[in-house]
Amino acid sequence: MLAGLQNVTFEFGARIIVEDATWHIQPNERIGLIGYNGTGKSTLLKLFVGEYQPSAGTVERSRTTTIGYLHQDLLSFDTNDSILTVAMSAFEKVLQLEKEIEILGKELEKTGDENLVHEYSDKLHELELLDGYNIHHKTEEVLQGLGFSNADLQRPYKEFSGGWRMRVLLAKMILQQPDLLLLDEPTNHLDLPSIEWLEKYLQHYQGSVVIVSHDKYFLNRMVTKIVELYQQQLHVYNGNFDFYEKEKAIRIDLQQKAYENQQDYIRQNERLVERFRAKASKAAMAQSIMKKLDKLERIEDVSLERPNMKINFRVDKTPGRVLVELKNVSKAFGENVIIKNSSVEIDRGDKIALIGANGKGKSTLLRIIAGVENFSKGERKWGHNVEESFYAQHQLEALNVNNTVIDEMKECGSQMNELELRTLLGCFLFSGDDVEKKIKVLSGGEKARVALAKTMVSKANFLMLDEPTNHLDMHSCDLLIDALKKYEGSLILVSHDRYFISKTANKIWEIDDHQIKEFKGGYEEWVEWKKRMESREVQLAEDKRQATEKPVNNNKEKSKPVNPQASPANAPINKEQKKELQKQQRIFQQLEEKIAELSKQKTQLEASLGNSSTYSDKNKFLQAEADYKKITDQLSAANKEYENIFEKIVALEEGLTS
Numbered sequence: 001m002l003a004g005l006q007n008v009t010f011e012f013g014a015r016i017i018v019e020d021a022t023w024h025i026q027p028n029e030r031i032g033l034i035g036y037n038g039t040g041k042s043t044l045l046k047l048f049v050g051e052y053q054p055s056a057g058t059v060e061r062s063r064t065t066t067i068g069y070l071h072q073d074l075l076s077f078d079t080n081d082s083i084l085t086v087a088m089s090a091f092e093k094v095l096q097l098e099k100e101i102e103i104l105g106k107e108l109e110k111t112g113d114e115n116l117v118h119e120y121s122d123k124l125h126e127l128e129l130l131d132g133y134n135i136h137h138k139t140e141e142v143l144q145g146l147g148f149s150n151a152d153l154q155r156p157y158k159e160f161s162g163g164w165r166m167r168v169l170l171a172k173m174i175l176q177q178p179d180l181l182l183l184d185e186p187t188n189h190l191d192l193p194s195i196e197w198l199e200k201y202l203q204h205y206q207g208s209v210v211i212v213s214h215d216k217y218f219l220n221r222m223v224t225k226i227v228e229l230y231q232q233q234l235h236v237y238n239g240n241f242d243f244y245e246k247e248k249a250i251r252i253d254l255q256q257k258a259y260e261n262q263q264d265y266i267r268q269n270e271r272l273v274e275r276f277r278a279k280a281s282k283a284a285m286a287q288s289i290m291k292k293l294d295k296l297e298r299i300e301d302v303s304l305e306r307p308n309m310k311i312n313f314r315v316d317k318t319p320g321r322v323l324v325e326l327k328n329v330s331k332a333f334g335e336n337v338i339i340k341n342s343s344v345e346i347d348r349g350d351k352i353a354l355i356g357a358n359g360k361g362k363s364t365l366l367r368i369i370a371g372v373e374n375f376s377k378g379e380r381k382w383g384h385n386v387e388e389s390f391y392a393q394h395q396l397e398a399l400n401v402n403n404t405v406i407d408e409m410k411e412c413g414s415q416m417n418e419l420e421l422r423t424l425l426g427c428f429l430f431s432g433d434d435v436e437k438k439i440k441v442l443s444g445g446e447k448a449r450v451a452l453a454k455t456m457v458s459k460a461n462f463l464m465l466d467e468p469t470n471h472l473d474m475h476s477c478d479l480l481i482d483a484l485k486k487y488e489g490s491l492i493l494v495s496h497d498r499y500f501i502s503k504t505a506n507k508i509w510e511i512d513d514h515q516i517k518e519f520k521g522g523y524e525e526w527v528e529w530k531k532r533m534e535s536r537e538v539q540l541a542e543d544k545r546q547a548t549e550k551p552v553n554n555n556k557e558k559s560k561p562v563n564p565q566a567s568p569a570n571a572p573i574n575k576e577q578k579k580e581l582q583k584q585q586r587i588f589q590q591l592e593e594k595i596a597e598l599s600k601q602k603t604q605l606e607a608s609l610g611n612s613s614t615y616s617d618k619n620k621f622l623q624a625e626a627d628y629k630k631i632t633d634q635l636s637a638a639n640k641e642y643e644n645i646f647e648k649i650v651a652l653e654e655g656l657t658s
Helices: 039-050 072-076 083-088 092-112 112-128 132-145 162-176 191-202 217-221 241-276 282-295 362-371 403-410 420-429 432-436 444-456 472-488 497-503 524-551 554-560 571-609 620-658
Strands: 001-014 017-027 030-034 056-061 067-070 180-184 207-211 227-232 231-235 322-333 336-349 353-354 379-380 387-389 462-466 490-494 507-512 515-519
Touching: 001 039, 001 322, 001 524, 017 056, 017 231, 030 039, 030 241, 039 056, 039 207, 056 067, 067 162, 072 162, 083 162, 083 462, 083 472, 092 112, 092 132, 112 132, 112 282, 112 336, 132 162, 132 191, 162 191, 180 524, 191 217, 207 217, 207 403, 217 241, 217 497, 227 241, 227 336, 231 241, 241 282, 241 462, 336 362, 336 379, 336 490, 336 515, 353 362, 353 497, 362 387, 362 490, 362 554, 387 444, 403 420, 403 432, 403 444, 420 432, 420 462, 444 462, 497 524, 515 524, 524 620
Parallel strands: 030 207, 030 227, 067 180, 180 207, 353 490, 353 507, 387 462, 462 490
Antiparallel strands: 001 017, 001 056, 227 231, 322 336, 322 379, 507 515
């Protein structure tokens, strides 16, 4: 066990966060810690690192266990050092060794002392054992994976915004490779490519990882266990987030049935007590029943403590077929070109997700569509009867800072009564007296949620949403998804939440090579299409490489001139060629499936060989090594056959078209 809670109770004043909780974290576990906003997930992580002490029970940590803890409070750190230097501070021991080696080297130059030679040699050996010669490469690789360019690496840390600073600190954390990594909302400041890179990195991480996140896709890919903090208790589910949702529904159903059965049993016995209490001959039996009921361990009624409501959009007007059109629009910030001579239109019924890496100009494009960002060239044209509503986290100045939250909602013309508005605000995490707070005392995240709530109750038939799920918990995200599915208007949104995109968008936009590329289909279809395109590009590059390496037989090329009038005579040969082509295409498809399966087996064996437990059993290790060699040989042979069949198909297709 790396760390754990043993019968822990923790209280903030009169509020109980967790009561009599036991949770042990084992080596190499991947755990998702979930719960509604405000239940105390971050507090639990602080218990593990010793920032808080439990009211009762014990927090257990092995003496040798190292813990890395990534959280939002780290943003208070500031320095003039480059981001490469900040991230490399993860290798504290290596850096210290390098300094010692440098000092010893200078001493040796002066004295040539034999004892110093031995010490110098020992230090170099220790540096090699710590893989000290690769720390620059490792650090650069991790920073680049998290979205930094080579040019960024020497820039001062203090020049970067909060989101980018958090990436540097995440890089430092994972380079330290602690036994236990505690990550509090690690994807909040990451774009899609960086999230995907982090997933791949953590999947091969040698320690245990506990992740607090509202990103369902991330949890599904990353974790094998869910721990839910709910009603001051910890509930463990041995599976990913999808398993948790199904299993929780089953547990709730079983508990509800058990509760109802027990209530029936209690009612029956209470009726017997009432009937026999007045009869002297039956009084003893009545007393016995009452004692039995008093000792009965009562099953709790199932009552989900969460906001449970429906957001209903009210669309007054039906717009024309085209809502907004961009014609040959160009936009640049100095030398940074965002889009160039790009044309696109948004049609009635479109629900578009604008996705891609940070810095590509997604939010800029959204502002251009909304009409709040100027552009250097082209035309932007509204359609007929369009009533738009634009939500952006950085455009919260429209809020009246002297209003209370509830008054701000009353003034947005939604025609909802106060009870309905309070219920809606509960969905956006404003409960009870929170709705009476002044806007000016709210945090940035709270203001963003008020602005989003106002957008939800507008009568717009066209919504523009920039990162609408930030600052929402999972349940609120689900409510928003349900609302947008039923929304009769059109929308375009920017988001890095893949689950949210997959459930709301019917088109994908991506800014690529300064052009807006449109994919007509949902997110999962787009991912599959991208994979196919990438595979095709890799294959074409390989074919091109092989073609340039092949010796060209000039005599054969020149010996058979093309005779355009010979085609009728070749008709029977073309039929045979077509049959052969179809046969080779079937073989090609079977080979693709075979290579995919062999690659999967190879990956599994690599993971097994990367597991230290494999090496503790000699027979197990020898078997794994033999299996790996066999799969590698099979995969190599299959790839060669794949290339040969591909060449045959190309030759047959050229023969048919010539």
